[in-house]
Amino acid sequence: MESKAKKMKMTPQRAAIIKYLEGNTSHPSAEDIFESVRKKYPMISFTTVYNTLQTLKDRDRVWELNIDDERKRYDPNVKLHHHLICTRCKNIVDIFMDFQLDVPEEEAQGYMISGRHVEFYGLCPKCGKTKNRG
Amino acid sequence: MESKAKKMKMTPQRAAIIKYLEGNTSHPSAEDIFESVRKKYPMISFTTVYNTLQTLKDRDRVWELNIDDERKRYDPNVKLHHHLICTRCKNIVDIFMDFQLDVPEEEAQGYMISGRHVEFYGLCPKCGKTKNRG
DNA sequence: ACTTTAATATGTAATGATTTCAATATAACA
């Protein structure tokens, strides 16, 4: 059984992926990670990227975001925060605000709520300026 | 150019899809819609389901949700509300609460925010009871 | 009712992200 504490075997590929993610606020996709790590490890495979992401997810070291409708995005910051995505270019930024998000019993319909995430949609400064082109 | 007001041609297939969606709070996937409508219209194609959903989206008559990491889900209720998903069985229920979700200028980083959506994660009553099986 | 026409339905093929699989390689630890 997987657990957060379980040690993970370190490999150069994993180290490179972890290093790329460390402090990264760009919310990269698997492909972004692959392309970046590939510069240093040309032989790395997509499967390794996905495997490593799964391993990190299992250990709560990375957060898989579904906010982008085209692909999954990954966030190494697993502390509670929220996101704002540009609906045009899909750029994502962090929102560190502590919203009051309590759901009254009767609204929760018997669910045991364990997580909450606010998604904001809008246009980034760049896309906001070029609304009518592209 | 598409617009919310633009009339859409009505066909039996579309009528069936719309009827299925009307008042539907199950947040169906495209496949759910396809399987349901197929009972009455065995010849309907998946493409028609997706085309119709696109048409309805363009007219803001349906909301495409990315909350389920496996597939897109559709909600005919386009009035602002939020969602709670069971992380095990992916059942989704509506949360009608008016949270205060204002983002201060400096947090918005120049984005023009146009939408907001709170996603809650948890276990539904049924899955909560069977945590350790399956 | 009949025509016209743009919009829609269909089936099939293509796409793109993600997963599976079998064979090979290697980190960790005795």
Added chain:
DNA sequence: TGTTATATTGAAATCATTACATATTAAAGT
């Protein structure tokens, strides 16, 4: 240094969704 469980790789498979070409039809006007 040898053993072994775990990771890496590349190729193929899967699954949701989209694109495309052809046939059909709703809608609007005659």
